[in-house]
Amino acid sequence: DQQVKQNSPSLSVQEGRISILNCDYTNSMFDYFLWYKKYPAEGPTFLISISSIKDKNEDGRFTVFLNKSAKHLSLHIVPSQPGDSAVYFCAASNFGNEKLTFGTGTRLTIIP
Amino acid sequence: EAGVVQSPRYKIIEKKQPVAFWCNPISGHNTLYWYRQNLGQGPELLIRYENEEAVDDSQLPKDRFSAERLKGVDSTLKIQPAELGDSAVYLCASSPTSRPGTQFFGPGTRLTVL
Numbered sequence: 762d763q764q765v766k767q768n769s770p771s772l773s774v775q776e777g778r779i780s781i782l783n784c785d786y787t788n789s790m791f792d793y794f795l796w797y798k799k800y801p802a803e804g805p806t807f808l809i810s811i812s813s814i815k816d817k818n819e820d821g822r823f824t825v826f827l828n829k830s831a832k833h834l835s836l837h838i839v840p841s842q843p844g845d846s847a848v849y850f851c852a853a854s855n856f857g858n859e860k861l862t863f864g865t866g867t868r869l870t871i872i873p
Numbered sequence: 874e875a876g877v878v879q880s881p882r883y884k885i886i887e888k889k890q891p892v893a894f895w896c897n898p899i900s901g902h903n904t905l906y907w908y909r910q911n912l913g914q915g916p917e918l919l920i921r922y923e924n925e926e927a928v929d930d931s932q933l934p935k936d937r938f939s940a941e942r943l944k945g946v947d948s949t950l951k952i953q954p955a956e957l958g959d960s961a962v963y964l965c966a967s968s969p970t971s972r973p974g975t976q977f978f979g980p981g982t983r984l985t986v987l
Contacts, residue, residue: 803980804877804966804977805916805978810974850915852915859972861918865915
């Protein structure tokens, strides 16, 4: 049972354009959501997060949007840069339980 | 500041052999995690330690997997005997708190079981 789903295994975007990565979840108990970025041969690194009391959180070029009614979140990267090429994982947890449930990842390729 | 250190980075063994992975967390991080990442999947938690206590090992296959964190610092994850399905990347992470988003991951150990 995949509770966190990333339905796009890969995405290619031109440099300078917006990258939009999507994530859906099924467990209504999840109330905290995170995005991790992973380069080859490295561990995932934390990128940005959002609590369920918000619907948007920004950090520089990265913005995460949360639609609780649709159980959907998205990560927007604008403008996209070549260094953004990586695998992006969506993850979720619920308050009081620090366990993270990860999605399957989306490989983002930024085309120069 | 040094990050999470894992060794070895790569390991190839034959099935039924034992294997062990070592993790040294970031200094001062009391919480340590072991994850398994299968090909094309996201990381899945195997075990979480608070200092030397395993507070969540519900996903650890205890018939063949064991872990320890003596003295609440570095940790070892062992598989005995290994099976073909154990081929994966084993990630260690540490955090100064238990809050989500504060985990720092190591580079992982890629295990191949032949």
